[in-house]
Amino acid sequence: MTTRPHDYASDEQRLYAKWLDRGTRFGFVVLVATFFVYVLGLLPAHVPVAELPKYWSLPVAEYVAATGAPSGWGWVRYIGEGDYLNFVGIGILAFVTVVCYAIVFPTFLRKGDRVYAAIILAEIIVLLVAAAGLVGVGH
Numbered sequence: 001m002t003t004r005p006h007d008y009a010s011d012e013q014r015l016y017a018k019w020l021d022r023g024t025r026f027g028f029v030v031l032v033a034t035f036f037v038y039v040l041g042l043l044p045a046h047v048p049v050a051e052l053p054k055y056w057s058l059p060v061a062e063y064v065a066a067t068g069a070p071s072g073w074g075w076v077r078y079i080g081e082g083d084y085l086n087f088v089g090i091g092i093l094a095f096v097t098v099v100c101y102a103i104v105f106p107t108f109l110r111k112g113d114r115v116y117a118a119i120i121l122a123e124i125i126v127l128l129v130a131a132a133g134l135v136g137v138g139h
Helices: 011-039 049-054 060-067 072-078 082-110 114-132
Strands: none
Touching (some): 011 082, 082 114
């Protein structure tokens, strides 16, 4: 009988992998669907597809000035517009790791593995603080 790599995976690793697979698949489907909403013009767009080529070569600061594009979490105000609706799929993909950590966290607590539980909790906090934009790096 041959062994496969997943034969050596712990219960926590399999649980994490299961939810990572589900989350990334869901995020990808949302990303593709919202892309088609934008490209097909099913919702009005902040920057219509036909106008994109004139902005492609601009540096970010000039793009923002020319289009009135939001920065940071400002995109949430425009979620009803086709081009910013795409950010929902990106957000899902970015948040999948936090969800996976949150799902395996109780498993480590039940097993009494406080060190791994503490590491997971720290990871969740760091990712949420970073996503919230509470920590920035100067230029």
